[in-house]
Amino acid sequence: MSDDIFRGRWVLITGASSGFGEDFARQLAARGAHLILTARSEAKLRALGEELSAKHGVLHRVLPRDIGASGGAIALADEVLALDVAVDHVVNNAGFGVGGPFVELGAARAAEMLRLNCEALTVLTAKLLPPMRERGRGGFLQVASVAGFQPTPYMSVYGASKAYVVSFTVGLAEELRGTGVRMSALCPGPVATGFQAVAGIEIAPSQRASVLSSEETVRGGIQAYVDNKTVYVPGVVNTLGGLAAKFLPRALVARAAGQMMKNRGRG
Numbered sequence: 454m455s456d457d458i459f460r461g462r463w464v465l466i467t468g469a470s471s472g473f474g475e476d477f478a479r480q481l482a483a484r485g486a487h488l489i490l491t492a493r494s495e496a497k498l499r500a501l502g503e504e505l506s507a508k509h510g511v512l513h514r515v516l517p518r519d520i521g522a523s524g525g526a527i528a529l530a531d532e533v534l535a536l537d538v539a540v541d542h543v544v545n546n547a548g549f550g551v552g553g554p555f556v557e558l559g560a561a562r563a564a565e566m567l568r569l570n571c572e573a574l575t576v577l578t579a580k581l582l583p584p585m586r587e588r589g590r591g592g593f594l595q596v597a598s599v600a601g602f603q604p605t606p607y608m609s610v611y612g613a614s615k616a617y618v619v620s621f622t623v624g625l626a627e628e629l630r631g632t633g634v635r636m637s638a639l640c641p642g643p644v645a646t647g648f649q650a651v652a653g654i655e656i657a658p659s660q661r662a663s664v665l666s667s668e669e670t671v672r673g674g675i676q677a678y679v680d681n682k683t684v685y686v687p688g689v690v691n692t693l694g695g696l697a698a699k700f701l702p703r704a705l706v707a708r709a710a711g712q713m714m715k716n717r718g719r720g
């Protein structure tokens with residue numbers, strides 16, 4: 454029974470204050486998981502934890518932390534390891550993108566994006582994997598993106614950061630084969646969450662008909678993790694897009710993506 458891997462186990466969810474992270478918390482609590490919720494917005498995390506504990510009878514802890522800040526992820530990992538609970542599952546979900554020309558992004562924002570999307574995810578994996586290896590169970594659900602399969606002009610740092618997440622996850626999945634520890638990358642296409650406001654982009658009108666909800670995306674991601682799929686792309690349109698990026702010439706894919714991204718910015 455798929456629920457058995459979550460019931461009564463502790464799950465750390467980063468970026469749990471909105472979007473996919475909030476849906477991961479809702480769906481995993483409904484499956485009986487105890488929650489460690491982290492993000493910067495403490496009040497939202499506390500309200501969510503209290504609501505889900507009352508509704509599903511699960512335990513929760515709230516660890517507000519900025520893991521896009523230098524040293525933030527190491528501090529969070531140490532705090533998690535100091536808790537009196539064994540963390541069996543980690544949903545490395547916190548992340549952001551910024552739309553627009555790279556020349557306007559600025560070095561500080563680019564570095565912050567890489568710290569959150571790549572460094573924090575890697576540090577949390579490095580710190581929390583060893584106890585899972587010893588127990589021979591648990592795993593990481595790494596939130597990547599279809600943007601990780603192709604160059605993404607006007608969002609180049611974001612796409613490159615997610616390519617890192619995909620490559621890192623597939624590499625580790627191979628290293629961990631047969632150990633009992635899962636390693637799964639969830640690669641969604643565009644979904645309406647807080648992401649678009651932070652990125653300053655809109656979902657292109659041509660994509661709106663095929664856009665999945667956050668709830669559906671997360672449900673599929675959890676099932677793929679349970680099924681031990683290393684890379685999961687929710688939705689037929691996103692899957693076909695991923696295949697096209699794999700087989701078409703890179704320059705052509707970059708040109709098409711550039712045209713689409715240019716029209717998604719709000720200015």
Ligand SMILES: NC(=O)c1ccc[n+]([C@@H]2O[C@H](COP(=O)([O-])OP(=O)(O)OC[C@H]3O[C@@H](n4cnc5c(N)ncnc54)[C@H](OP(=O)(O)O)[C@@H]3O)[C@@H](O)[C@H]2O)c1
Nearest residue numbers: 468470471472473492493494520521548643644646647648
């Ligand atoms: N929505 C999409 O179209 C889409 C598609 C593919 C992949 N993704 C990926 O999905 C993941 C979740 O994004 P979302 O769509 O759910 O967006 P979202 O609603 O903006 O959620 C992002 C979460 O990350 C947290 N976060 C941001 N900066 C942080 C920091 N410095 N330290 C700690 N937590 C931080 C935010 O909480 P606080 O602000 O409270 O810190 C929030 O909980 C991201 O990795 C994103 O790249 C999104």
